[in-house]
Amino acid sequence: MSGGNMKRIYLIGFMGCGKSAIGRRLSFLLKVPFYDMDKEIVRQTGMTIPEIFEKFGENHFRDLETEFLRNFQEEYCIISTGGGTTMRKINRRIMRETGLVLFLDAPFKEIWRRIHKDPNRPIVRRSTREEIEALFKSRYPYYKAAAHITVRTEFRSLRQITQYAAFQVIRLKGE
Numbered sequence: 533m534s535g536g537n538m539k540r541i542y543l544i545g546f547m548g549c550g551k552s553a554i555g556r557r558l559s560f561l562l563k564v565p566f567y568d569m570d571k572e573i574v575r576q577t578g579m580t581i582p583e584i585f586e587k588f589g590e591n592h593f594r595d596l597e598t599e600f601l602r603n604f605q606e607e608y609c610i611i612s613t614g615g616g617t618t619m620r621k622i623n624r625r626i627m628r629e630t631g632l633v634l635f636l637d638a639p640f641k642e643i644w645r646r647i648h649k650d651p652n653r654p655i656v657r658r659s660t661r662e663e664i665e666a667l668f669k670s671r672y673p674y675y676k677a678a679a680h681i682t683v684r685t686e687f688r689s690l691r692q693i694t695q696y697a698a699f700q701v702i703r704l705k706g707e
């Protein structure tokens with residue numbers, strides 16, 4: 533595999549595609565620690581994500597994401613990123629240089645079913661279904677471009693996706 537080292541595994545994709553759920557399971561299967569970027573930011577700031585958005589604005593939250601990627605020290609780990617993390621070029625670069633990037637590719641219909649009632653997602657709270665679908669479409673090419681591996685999740689259980697992802701990780705690390 534060309535490019536950066538393969539020490540970390542980054543899970544990327546839209547809100548609700550399964551990054552946290554798969555990250556936890558993959559961590560158990562591969563026996564490496566798991567970190568959820570959203571949760572780490574909440575822990576470090578002592579604020580919830582809606583609070584950060586309301587008080588300091590989305591741009592500040594985006595800066596916190598980049599800061600996290602720049603400063604995080606753990607070498608061997610799995611990191612589930614936020615849904616918007618992949619939109620910044622610098623974030624894509626850091627992720628590709630420090631690990632293997634996995635895109636969890638889920639269809640919008642399924643994603644909407646999972647996320648539309650969640651009060652902890654400020655972007656969903658303030659938008660219509662059409663707006664979220666437009667956001668999904670605009671982000672899709674960035675996820676595809678940033679990923680070393682795209683994992684299609686439709687019609688697959690969490691267990692099947694985890695096993696497939698683990699298999700791909702091991703295959704790529706061996707190259």
Ligand SMILES: Nc1ncnc2c1ncn2[C@@H]1O[C@H](COP(=O)(O)OP(=O)(O)OP(=O)(O)O)[C@@H](O)[C@H]1O
Nearest residue numbers: 546547548549550551552553615646685688689690
């Ligand atoms: N393939 C799947 N089959 C069944 N349920 C799934 C699947 N993928 C995800 N889910 C469920 O969908 C919900 C959203 O998944 P999860 O929280 O992991 O998404 P996420 O990508 O981490 O979203 P966020 O943007 O909040 O970080 C969870 O309840 C999870 O268990």
Ligand SMILES: O=C(O)C1=C[C@@H](O)[C@@H](O)[C@H](O)C1
Nearest residue numbers: 547570581614615616653654
């Ligand atoms: O898609 C997004 O822009 C976001 C997704 C979540 O993971 C959080 O990082 C936050 O709610 C923003």
Ligand SMILES: [Mg+2]
Nearest residue numbers: 551552570612
């Ligand atoms: Mg998550």
